[in-house]
Amino acid sequence: MPGTSLDSLLSRFHPDTGAIDGAPTVTRRLSDLGGCFADPSAWTAVLSKGDPIVYTVTAMEPAGDEGDLHYGLGRIMPGCVGAEYFMTKGHFHAWRPAGEFYFGLEGEGLMLLEDGATGESRIVPLRPHHAVYVPGNTAHRTINTGSVPLAYLGVYPARAGHDYAAIATRNFRCVVIEQNGAPTMVQRKDLP
Ligand code: PAN
């Protein structure tokens, strides 16, 4: 730490905009999420009226040495594609043992977790004053089930990386849809 600048020790994040001072923001629009949603015709129908921002993610990555930590600020808009809520692409960590802590900041949502070894799926609420632990070797997707933006922080090992391809090719085994006004997890294979 000797000689370390204050900038690399202290950062300021903004849940209301999704920004972290001095860090780049990635914007994911609906058109970037082809193949994520279960109902392709609902996806096309929403897209035909515009290409809304589904989420932004801003990552603070001060150093990448063994033992270092990074964090990301995510902000998912409220919305639906058919009965499925706006959500992230979802990924495994490229370095499979890497776990992650998610901290809810604003809004109401869920984490969809899928065990990479057994395929077991769980949904865990993500909301202010709650922390969700994502164990290693677990695919994770964040879902906004509320009517306002869902903002959260994710803290992960610097070497975690993202493996999108492993989950993109077959998608998550489970889907979270609105049923009778409530978020409900169903097996993808059981969808009509
Ligand atoms: C998060 C995610 C963020 C966006 O910072 O990257 O929620 O989700 P996707 O990366 O799946 O688009 C994280 O889990 N980092 O490891």
Ligand code: ZN
């Ligand atoms: Zn992650």
